[in-house]
Amino acid sequence: MNSAKAKKRAGRILIFILKILVAVIMFSPIIWVFSGGFKNLTEFTTSSDIIPKNVTLENFNYIFFHSNYYLYVRNTVLLMAGTTLGTLISSSFVAYPLARMEFPGKNLIFSLIVGTMMIPGIALIIPQYIMFGKIGWLDSLLPMIIPSFFAYPYNVFLFRQFFRSIPKELDEAATIDGCSRLGVFFKVLVPLSKSTFTTIGVLSSVFWWNELTQPVFYINSDKWRTLTIALMTTFMYTSGNAFVINWPSIMAASSLMILPPMLLYLFGSRFLVEGIKTSGLKG
Structure with missing residues (x-):
């Protein structure tokens, strides 16, 4: 023993x-x-x-007092907050009828939405750049924030799967009590979907906090530069005819940039794991 x-x-x-x-x-x-x-x-x-x-x-003294660090943080926070808010609103709204209502072509529409996940995002950069250039949105955060209000397929999939796991009897009870379709959504589904909202919010926030490809394409001036672009361009100085990379400053800025996603994950980890597990309970 x-x-x-x-x-x-x-x-x-x-x-x-x-x-x-x-x-x-x-x-x-x-x-x-x-x-x-x-x-x-x-x-x-x-x-x-x-x-x-x-x-x-x-x-750190150079970052805080001799660079536009606070401007870059503001731009990054605006980008992260705008895109996260947009995808939470739009993706949940799109997923709601696909999960809780019956109408012709519902499964086909959902299949087409999920099918767009197979299109590489980088393949859309050039046509989007031309389109945003014609409407005057270049060198701003709009080309990244506005599309988030038209729903992302993966987030629609997560919301739909979770909404389908909630008993429809709750919708019927709320309808009997006088709730409209929107009332059912806001008073029944949203309170029960905190874990899914938190999961998608955390994933979206971390993605846009670290995103480099799209800001590099759309942003040209220092006014709207994000932290990821600043790490590439700001911490250099000229030595003779050569550019010298100030690696210690980049390391200092990177360490500051690592902290928010780590803290965000620590505070939201319980909901994050729960949301990913429960979003696939019912197909």
Whole structure:
């Protein structure tokens, strides 16, 4: 009996050690980024030590007081908030009739929506760029925020699957009490779908916080530059006839950029896991 308990305890300890090793391996790039932000350029290029020999705050001082960091944060937050709000509203509205109502062609419409997920997003960049250029939206956040109000297929799929898992008797009870279709949506489905709204909100927020491809295509001026573009263009200086990349400043800015998604995930992780699990309960 004692031997079995000892083996079970040894197995738990071994699993715990393996988890720690995996965590260290997974977090080592993040630790390296945070460490690089506290080094000067000379030490960064000559030493690979994780712990800086001469800790300096000059990189953070440059970011906060000698660059347009706050402007880039504002633009990124506006982009993230606008697109997340747009996709939550539009995707849930599109998914509602597909999940709770009966009308001709419903399954065909849903199949076409899901089918568009097979179209690579990068394939639409050029025609969208030409279209937005003709209506004067280039060099702004509008080419990224406005399309989010027309629903994203994957988010429609998640909402529909979750809405279908809610008993329709609740809709009937609300209708008997005098609720309209919109009343059923806002008073019944939305309160019961907090996990799905949180899941899609977190995924959308993290995606647009880190998005680089579309801002690079649509934004030209510093006025609307986001953090991802700033990491590519801002932290450089001229040395003779060459551009020198200020890697420690990039590491400092990257460490600051990593924090919001990490905190967002930590606060929303319970709803995130629950939303992904429950969104596929009923087909």
